[in-house]
Amino acid sequence: MPVRRESVAALVPLVALAAGVFHAPGPLPAAAGTKAEPVFKTDGVAFLKKHCLACHSGEKAKADLALDKYADDAALLADRKTWSRVLDTLKTGEMPPPQKPQPTDAERAAFARVVSDVFEKHDRTAKPDPGRVTMRRLNRNEYNNTVRDLVGIDFNPAEDFPSDDVGHGFDNIGDVLTLPPVLLERYLAAAETIMARAITPVPPPITSRWQGAWFTEPAGPKVPTRDDWRIVTVGTGDGITTGPVHTPVQVPDRGNGDFTLRTKVYAETTGKKPVKIAFLVCCDKNAPGVATDEDVKALSGAAVNALRPFKIVEVVEVKHRTAKEAQDTRVKLGPTPGLHRIAVALVKPDAGEPEPTLYMQFMSLDGPHDSRPNTHKKLLACDPKKPIAERSREVLERFATRAYRRPVTKDELDRLLKLAERQLAKPDQAGAGGGEAPGKWEAAVQFAMTAVLVSPKFLFRVELDDRPDSAEPHAIDEFQLASRMSYFIWATMPDEELFALAAKKQLTPHIEAQVKRMLRDPKASALVDNFVMQWLQLQPLKNATPDPKTFPQFNEQLRAAMFTETRLFFTEIVREDRKILDVLDADFTYLNAPLARHYGLAHGPKAPRFHNDEEFVRVSLAGTNRGGVLTQASVLTVTSNPGRTSPVKRGRYVLEQLMGTPPPPPPPNVPELEKDGKAVNAGTLRQQMEAHRQNPACANCHAKMDGLGFGLENFDALGGFRTKDGAAPIDSSGELPGNITFTGPAELKAVLLNKKDLFARCLAEKLMTYALGRGLEFYDRRTVDTITTALAKNDYKFSALVTEIVKSDPFRKRRGKGQ
Template sequence: MRLGFLIALLSLSGFSIATAQESGNSSAKPDLTKDLFAYVNKNCLHCHGEKEGKADVRLHSYKDELSIVKGRKVWEHVVDMVEAGEMPPKDKPQPMASDTTAFLAAVKGVFLRADQNAKPDPGRVTVRRLNRTEYNNTIRDLVGVDFNAAEDFPSDDVGHGFDNIGDVLTLSPVLMERYLAAAEGIMKRAIVVEVPKSPTRWQGGQYLEPAGGNVPKQKWRPISAKDETAQFTGPLHTQYQNLPPGEYQFRVRTYATTEGKEPVKVVVLAVGKELAEPDPVDRGANIVGGTKAFRSFKILKEFTVDAREDKKAQNLELDFTMPQGMDRMAVGLLKAADGEPLQTLHVENFALTGPKDMRPATQLKLLRCSPEKPQAEQTREVLLRFASRAYRRPATTAEVDRLCQLAEAALASGEKWEGAMQFAMQAVLVSPKFLFRLELDDRPQAAESRALDEFQLASRLSYFIWSSMPDDELFRLALKGQLSANLEPQVRRMLKDPRSVALYKNFAVQWLQLGRLQMHSPDKTLFKDFNDSLRQDMLRETELFFLAIVQEDRSILDLINADFTYLNERLGNHYGILDDTGTTWATKKNRPNRPKLPREEFVRVQLADDQRGGLLTMASVLTVTSNPTRTSPVKRGRWVLEQILGTPPPPPPPDVPELKESAELKGTLRERMAQHMANPACANCHAKMDPIGFAFENFDAVGKYRWEEEKQKIDPAGTLPDGQSFAGPAELKKIIQSKKELFGRNLAEKMLTYGLGRGLEYYDRPTIQKIVGGLAADDYKFSRLVIEIAKSEPFRNRRGKDPAK
């Protein structure tokens, strides 16, 4: 039994070909009628025929070799079950061993010939519209407006586990209406026709910082070197939040009093915690009161104050370009020379006006053009650039002509030029050439494989890795016809770009089925610590961990088991981890004290033991694979088989009740499951799922570690059908990690499906074999997986109609 299950796993992971090659002469073609179809008719169709179809498997429609190749996943499962001795069932007549051997050889021979003789076939991808995520990201990168423009769009349908599959991305009348409304709203944000006046931010002297109860409630705020208290020495300053970059004017109304003849001098400073190119600290040594209150500052200008009474107060005005990182303005009195009488500066108010150009940055970017050109040529220059980026290829002359005509019509109706550009760009945003990822084909009826053009390849690559449009570098290489030759370095560059977070948010979340966590509601009376903040922390941990695998180019096997994770204080408390070295309450006495985890910010934590580490023991995964009131070994085991190993069990028989509905089952969860498995209809599948699920039983329904259930010690040990035993999750993770080809194959299939936007077919089998081979040759590095997919036949090529049957 153990040997049979191992052979079945090897079969699913691609070793069936090697087995067939080693078993004899591959040119000796078995008699399919005698060895395969007769065997099926005699031993299989009474349970898996047209009427019965147990486990949702029906074999009656397979009449020839091609149909078996097309149904390869079904037949691989058949081989799995027969080799494991699970089919035919023990209570049915058993075929002769020689007949079973001939049957297995016949099926494997079909697979072998298919792989040896298969002509490269890239398949066909249904034209895809941008899904909601791709739409938002593309608007962000095209227009520069970063908000949830697709918030009101209908939800995208899911196919083959993902929401970017062309066959299910339909376009309803409601969605078309939302596209029109979104385009109008986007362009109104991006281009302002009536530019508002620059705002002035005014602050009276008594309300400037440093603040305190000792600040006099009067019009003029005095500062001098007479008193060492910060409120009376200055520098005076005030905060400005979320200032857009640009040109500003700062004005301070002031006068000075002194009995001396020396001029009174002041400085205006820009201040910010993250100020770009700050001045050295010693430049502030001559300012009364010093600059200790500021982490970094930059002296913008020095002024001489000539006014000596309030009636003759003067405005010190400064025009400046706001330094990057500035969030505060300050005015400081410079120290008088030694021996000089006391100088006092009196400040009435600060006033900051700007930015002088109130046009948004998006407008300056989108309407950038040669100022010396006539308006009509400026219109063409702007619309050619915008349409080419929006369509992800150079716009044709005819396309730009039509957009220019729209702009001219708007101008003729009395619109300003900015309004006309706004209107023409709205038309671009509702064009099918923007909304759909069109791969225009001059030979749509041709069945032979041919390469995508460079711009189509750039789009496939960018939407695969970034879920967004190509950037300037991809466009540049495509325009020069050099993208194909630079594919590997471009993939590596893109994976290190922050936009690669899309691989987590759009691929990994769907692959791992973590989207369900947002709606998951554990029982509040049983799990009092669970709340929305903890829910978001769970997702954040998984995101940062997955991105570390991607951007550090680690092995995909680290996804199964790793010695690090990311935690904040709240999630650390949930895990029982106190600091970034993995200290727990149990190990605290034996480890040096370290600063505790930050309250909100996530930091990388080096795990001190193998209790946690990897996706399988993360709270996000453990929670979505549980019921609201208890853990579910079945869900957890099934999740590992389906999402990690790619070997899902068949669906349960329709007449078997849920465990919770079986009131006669008593005892601990493991004991109740054992009684449930006494049903022969349940035992076969549960033997595969339950041992895996029970390995994680120490983690409760929200992923918190526990030692007991129902006051009984939890037993996480188990044995897999292939005979491998484990004592808990750490050992099981190592067993799963050792099945690296099986995991690599499953992840390759998932990611290729996501990258292509279509389900995989029988003719994609050689592509998967090649991807897995390349992955194994490069130590299973994440970048190699993405590179092999990007270089694959179906990713880089296309064909027209389906080839003749």
């Protein structure tokens, strides 16, 4: 749960908050003229006697809630959960019951302040408590990413896993990441699939990419042929007749392997000198051996320059003169970065020599000759001359250390080695026992690695305490810190640099530099995809169904564009280390053509230019009515109803997700604005809302929420800008407690920016919850205060927020014994 602000500002009816719509944590000052600060032992107990103890005292207390035992501060501090519930019911007006005499707003505020002060004073002076450590299971995203970085297999092995439960707004909370039996079955199946893809004990056949010469390029309706041979000549013809002849190929790992180029050709000539052809491969321009201008001049063919950059693999003589005697011609090709096309060109004859004619039957690229995947070679890398036992130990120690995110212990490694030995000792298919039959060692190690992938030490982030008897909070070890950092920022296992620093016990001294490095890494996109999208509660957009009659323009392309805009916007905030205040108001966003049209920004002299509908470009919003997440279609759509906007949803969204000041839940038996999709009352939405607020039970909360929501009323339920609601003009004015007035989204954002410390605190709480994998408690309040203060001093930079969380005690330490 979020940090509880146990102050009167969060505990009394909102109508009493004359200081303004937003409130900072902490006790309110005593009213002018008061003689002394009220204390719970006298003033608080007096309130309980007057309004509560008639029902809530003794052995037969209603709801099993006896409040007469709370006579001093110590009693309150020993039972914070109960008092959190008491104050929540007081805040919502549920207690005292309607038939009982009601305390005045001033009495409620005074009592809430008394209780709040008890917790406030204690929290500010209490012994630091970094919180408890939960052994967290990897969620689906973390599992996929960890498998990718550990094994090198980039697919979705967790696709059929059960969905992860959500707690405190996120799916990485340790307390809700349970382990149902079906998930155990899926883990085993996934581990077997992963290792079957990663290691191939029996190498697969070498791939042959064969293409008949009739179907090679350059292509056209009049490709010159004889029987099943394609004819290539030297002369002034076009590329179809003069070549070079070429065909595209798809190779693994960008051509980093050994291949064989093959063709079958013969040549006709009346000259005495041999006919020569050149084998070419199109590749990266920076690949070693790329042909120079001088090299290219020696080749024949009108299409030769269009193939560049290419590499001349080898020039060979064509000795055969008839189809009957023609044989395969082969050349070897080493690793060639960017290999994507193969070609054969005639070499220009010497001056005075007649022009030859070449006949080609096919082209082929065979390989790579080592057909095992790169994952196989990487995972099993070792000296093949070593004995089997030494090879197994080297390979499994390396793999298990990375999988467990810490050095593997001797006992753990010995158990894995025994698994491999037993597998190796089994008779092979031919019936022979033991020995090193081809692929048998690989299969044995593969089996042991599969066991690693179903070990709790891989599936859970286990943080064993090396000082379990310590009474004081103490630091987690460097490997645990590396894992906390990597799963926080990257949602995956640590990389080699983090492992290396942890092994040398140098991660803590370099923690700030590592945070900045990690945020610059492309893997930091996981922070956007996993944290931001959950914080902003955009998951409902996946299943949003706006009314097709009201919004016929909505389609899957527009839905995807809404997601992408928000994702790219936050990616820039992270990558460029911008201020977090850009979340509230920024002068840029990312749009594609459909979203630009939806926003009304597709025309005019400053309109963005797109090459196609899928391309997203950075767009300046200067001089427009947009900027920040509250004007993005993704947020505006999920905070609306299918057929209309919802000022209540939008106002509540601002309070909960951006300001961290959620309103209380609505009282029971309050009528809704809509029933079966139709308005209960006639009139504009604002008129319906005003009628709704006439109910005293609704007025307090709606005074705070509705004004915020109406400030965004110019944006319809799909995020499009409008000036009318039907025939009536839009009234986007809002008024908040404290006589704060504004009109439209620009002035609303100015109001929010004026409360930037509240937003910074809210974001710090949300991100800290995600980073720790647990809800924040009262003892985390001091840390949140420290982070928020440091963030302001560092110009609200995003990297400063992440760094302060990583440096905090709850992130770097664990509880002492008995805390």
